[in-house]
Amino acid sequence: xxxxxxxLMGVGxxxxxxxxxxxxxxxxxxxxxxxxIRLFIAANRDLAKAREAVGPDVTxxxxxxxxxxxxxxxxVVELIGGDTVAKSLVLQAIANGKHVVTANKKxxxxxxxxxxxxxxxxxxxVAFEAAVAGGIPIIKALREGLSANRIEWIAGxxxxxxxxxxxxxxEKGASFSDVLSEAQRLGYAEADPTFxxxxxxxxxxLSIMAAIAFxxxxxxxxxxxxxxxxxxxxxxxxxxxxxxxVKLLGLTRRTEHGIELRVHPALIPERQLIANVxxxxxxxxxxxxxxxxxxxxxxGAGALPTAxxxxxxxxxxxxLLTADPEHRVPHLAFQPNQLKDLPILPIEEITSSYYxxxxxxxxxxxxxxxxxxxxxxxxxxxxxxxxxxxxDSSAEIVILTHRxxxxxxxxxxxxxxxxxxxxxxxxxxRMEELND
Amino acid sequence: xxxxxxxLMGVGxxxxxxxxxxxxxxxxxxxxxxxxIRLFIAANRDLAKAREAVGPDVTxxxxxxxxxxxxxxxxVVELIGGDTVAKSLVLQAIANGKHVVTANKKxxxxxxxxxxxxxxxxxxxVAFEAAVAGGIPIIKALREGLSANRIEWIAGxxxxxxxxxxxxxxEKGASFSDVLSEAQRLGYAEADPTFxxxxxxxxxxLSIMAAIAFxxxxxxxxxxxxxxxxxxxxxxxxxxxxxxxVKLLGLTRRTEHGIELRVHPALIPERQLIANVxxxxxxxxxxxxxxxxxxxxxxGAGALPTAxxxxxxxxxxxxLLTADPEHRVPHLAFQPNQLKDLPILPIEEITSSYYxxxxxxxxxxxxxxxxxxxxxxxxxxxxxxxxxxxxDSSAEIVILTHRxxxxxxxxxxxxxxxxxxxxxxxxxxRMEELND
Numbered sequence: 106x107x108x109x110x111x112x113l114m115g116v117g118x119x120x121x122x123x124x125x126x127x128x129x130x131x132x133x134x135x136x137x138x139x140x141x142i143r144l145f146i147a148a149n150r151d152l153a154k155a156r157e158a159v160g161p162d163v164t165x166x167x168x169x170x171x172x173x174x175x176x177x178x179x180x181v182v183e184l185i186g187g188d189t190v191a192k193s194l195v196l197q198a199i200a201n202g203k204h205v206v207t208a209n210k211k212x213x214x215x216x217x218x219x220x221x222x223x224x225x226x227x228x229x230x231v232a233f234e235a236a237v238a239g240g241i242p243i244i245k246a247l248r249e250g251l252s253a254n255r256i257e258w259i260a261g262x263x264x265x266x267x268x269x270x271x272x273x274x275x276e277k278g279a280s281f282s283d284v285l286s287e288a289q290r291l292g293y294a295e296a297d298p299t300f301x302x303x304x305x306x307x308x309x310x311l312s313i314m315a316a317i318a319f320x321x322x323x324x325x326x327x328x329x330x331x332x333x334x335x336x337x338x339x340x341x342x343x344x345x346x347x348x349x350x351v352k353l354l355g356l357t358r359r360t361e362h363g364i365e366l367r368v369h370p371a372l373i374p375e376r377q378l379i380a381n382v383x384x385x386x387x388x389x390x391x392x393x394x395x396x397x398x399x400x401x402x403x404x405g406a407g408a409l410p411t412a413x414x415x416x417x418x419x420x421x422x423x424x425l426l427t428a429d430p431e432h433r434v435p436h437l438a439f440q441p442n443q444l445k446d447l448p449i450l451p452i453e454e455i456t457s458s459y460y461x462x463x464x465x466x467x468x469x470x471x472x473x474x475x476x477x478x479x480x481x482x483x484x485x486x487x488x489x490x491x492x493x494x495x496x497d498s499s500a501e502i503v504i505l506t507h508r509x510x511x512x513x514x515x516x517x518x519x520x521x522x523x524x525x526x527x528x529x530x531x532x533x534x535r536m537e538e539l540n541d
Numbered sequence: 542x543x544x545x546x547x548x549l550m551g552v553g554x555x556x557x558x559x560x561x562x563x564x565x566x567x568x569x570x571x572x573x574x575x576x577x578i579r580l581f582i583a584a585n586r587d588l589a590k591a592r593e594a595v596g597p598d599v600t601x602x603x604x605x606x607x608x609x610x611x612x613x614x615x616x617v618v619e620l621i622g623g624d625t626v627a628k629s630l631v632l633q634a635i636a637n638g639k640h641v642v643t644a645n646k647k648x649x650x651x652x653x654x655x656x657x658x659x660x661x662x663x664x665x666x667v668a669f670e671a672a673v674a675g676g677i678p679i680i681k682a683l684r685e686g687l688s689a690n691r692i693e694w695i696a697g698x699x700x701x702x703x704x705x706x707x708x709x710x711x712e713k714g715a716s717f718s719d720v721l722s723e724a725q726r727l728g729y730a731e732a733d734p735t736f737x738x739x740x741x742x743x744x745x746x747l748s749i750m751a752a753i754a755f756x757x758x759x760x761x762x763x764x765x766x767x768x769x770x771x772x773x774x775x776x777x778x779x780x781x782x783x784x785x786x787v788k789l790l791g792l793t794r795r796t797e798h799g800i801e802l803r804v805h806p807a808l809i810p811e812r813q814l815i816a817n818v819x820x821x822x823x824x825x826x827x828x829x830x831x832x833x834x835x836x837x838x839x840x841g842a843g844a845l846p847t848a849x850x851x852x853x854x855x856x857x858x859x860x861l862l863t864a865d866p867e868h869r870v871p872h873l874a875f876q877p878n879q880l881k882d883l884p885i886l887p888i889e890e891i892t893s894s895y896y897x898x899x900x901x902x903x904x905x906x907x908x909x910x911x912x913x914x915x916x917x918x919x920x921x922x923x924x925x926x927x928x929x930x931x932x933d934s935s936a937e938i939v940i941l942t943h944r945x946x947x948x949x950x951x952x953x954x955x956x957x958x959x960x961x962x963x964x965x966x967x968x969x970x971r972m973e974e975l976n977d
Binding site for chain 1: 855874
């Protein structure tokens with residue numbers, strides 16, 4: 106059978122990894138796919154750098170549009186990133202009837218609905234396993250492996266940079282800014298780390314998973330984002346004393362009233378496997394109504410792990426190349442005419458447990474006032490500890506609540522902060538037991 | 542589009558679960574698959590019991606051959622188990638041009654090569670996600686999700702009964718036989734537990750995974766099996782003191798000289814996620830050359846989790862019903878003409894680290910003799926602890942070795958047991974760091 110010709114756009118870290126995997130595992134891959142898959146043409150601005158990565162036999166161009174337009178290219182692999190140039194190129198590739206494999210989470214989270222609609226019209230596939238959690242085959246698990254289930258929720262550690270920082274903060278008792286500098290030195294964090302540590306990256310990935318899990322359109326613009334840059338090491342320590350780890354969690358949940366879609370630091374019980382996912386590793390915890398909880402763990406980034414997902418997608422697309430479109434797996438898991446318009450809940454309407462840290466003047470009555478205000482807002486307490494008073498006779502009260510709507514917690518916090526005996530702002534972190 | 546008609550053979554635990562999932566999640570499933578999937582006919586010896594499980598609308602018969610022969614059945618689901626009746630039925634279904642979904646690990650591990658060859662000839666699919674690790678989509682991950690990788694090894698906790706027993710032995714300090722009785726009372730262990738606790742069940746599952754991972758035929762007859770019934774609680778305790786957990790592991794590894802294929806209790810470092818998989822849960826740890834280590838965790842048994850895998854297979858088969866056979870995923874991941882005849886290594890030829898417990902008369906010179914005998918056999922020591930002498934002045938010496946061929950350890954053990962100062966048999970457990 107004729108080889109499959111790959112047109113690669115972007116020969117950076119993941120592009121170079123993809124070239125390496127296609128070459129190194131060529132025999133293994135063709136034994137599986139039933140035909141040769143070869144890198145045919147690649148586009149990169151820096152041609153010399155690209156030549157080093159792809160070897161002598163691949164045509165190299167500096168204009169990616171030439172890849173998209175090349176009549177002999179079967180599958181276009183987009184590894185440029187961002188949602189400007191990449192978007193035009195992907196749309197043009199689709200218009201030209203080419204299948205697309207991409208690792209571009211931002212492109213899909215922001216423009217996925219449009220891109221998938223165009224692909225549907227043209228009968229081509231857009232595969233994106235590498236866009237979420239690097240090499241972990243979580244898109245495949247959600248779209249196909251768990252297709253018998255009504256998915257109830259997904260909780261993911263899906264940003265390696267943030268997880269590295271939180272792991273170091275806990276293990277070394279260091280501050281956010283000290284660990285961030287170290288992560289930047291090690292190459293685990295960008296010079297501008299906003300995208301990772303403020304939850305944008307995790308939000309893109311979560312929006313994609315939510316669409317696939319629940320059969321809804323991509324709605325990144327409605328995803329709640331809260332990062333880890335304001336986390337105080339003290340709260341990580343107190344959480345640990347209470348049997349919890351703090352993780353940047355991407356969480357989406359189907360409720361009676363709509364879909365929760367939120368990224369924020371969260372306390373997770375240390376007995377949960379996912380609480381023990383450390384360093385730059387990723388993990389996604391999925392609850393289906395039939396299967397119960399399942400976990401998928403692996404490298405969420407890096408040249409070869411991400412290339413593993415890119416090339417798996419290439420093999421998948423190759424297998425289905427001549428199959429008629431209606432027998433392929435739908436892009437968003439559900440048939441395009443079967444998407445539902447479930448509302449995304451505003452953050453005030455979500456339900457969670459909470460960790461509250463309250464600075465209080467150490468005098469009689471303050472605890473009674475706080476617990477009264479919680480009770481008045483319908484919040485019941487699961488645990489309460491008072492941390493040793495400091496020299497100025499103030500104390501810290503740490504409270505873990507049962508599940509309650511966030512707006513009630515906000516109301517209670519407002520009232521607590523207004524108490525004379527309370528000092529400063531109340532620190533509030535969400536807490537997820539992940540056992541429902 | 543015309544609904545897909547399912548013919549179910551065997552309405553026991555998993556069969557009942559399959560009926561439940563197909564019915565309860567009918568909307569979700571057809572939104573994904575693009576057409577209705579309905580339970581059309583079911584066969585069970587006990588018709589009254591089956592009627593309760595499948596509801597009033599499904600045709601019921603007491604002869605499974607009627608399912609296989611029914612002209613309107615598209616997909617036959619075999620949930621009878623065993624490899625006698627089930628084998629004839631599956632082969633007849635294939636001969637009749639019907640696709641098959643099965644959860645039958647024994648059938649495939651023992652007769653898989655024959656069954657897949659027949660299916661290949663007839664151009665039908667035999668799907669078997671439910672045969673390994675219950676609902677966890679590990680077959681899909683290995684065959685498709687990791688298709689870019691050269692798989693290096695797989696280590697799985699793939700027998701829930703054994704994992705429950707080992708978890709209880711560790712947490713309660715109880716003996717194997719006490720916990721087994723409890724497991725039988727709870728329904729986690731059969732009246733005759735041999736199949737589970739002696740490693741047969743794990744061996745079936747491991748043989749299937751090895752075939753898919755390495756592109757080799759099923760070779761259950763060459764799988765080394767060692768169960769947990771002879772485990773002494775003392776060794777679980779000592780292992781824990783040294784930072785390890787004891788798990789019944791199914792391990793298959795590609796080496797320069799052939800494939801290791803073995804089921805036995807093993808010490809795993811407690812920092813590994815898989816060491817923390819407890820109770821009846823399953824997990825499979827897979828190392829690919831590109832992706833690195835990945836873990837898949839979930840319920841390995843039970844009505845609904847196993848049905849989750851059965852129904853996911855039904856959806857997969859439905860999607861590919863009209864696709865031409867050469868564009869389907871090959872049964873064993875690799876194209877049938879691309880299987881390799883890599884040798885399965887005899888257990889003496891495998892390489893592992895080892896835990897040795899040696900009863901010794903507590904007198905000068907014994908340690909020197911033991912360490913000399915290890916050195917003479919090329920075995921280097923990673924750790925050595927001496928456990929407090931008991932009243933009769935004997936001592937226990939616990940040694941952890943570096944990696945070495947098993948035959949050298951066996952030779953050393955023979956020599957050590959021949960020492961005058963050594964009491965009784967040397968206890969030997971394999972130890973897997975799972976970090977290579």
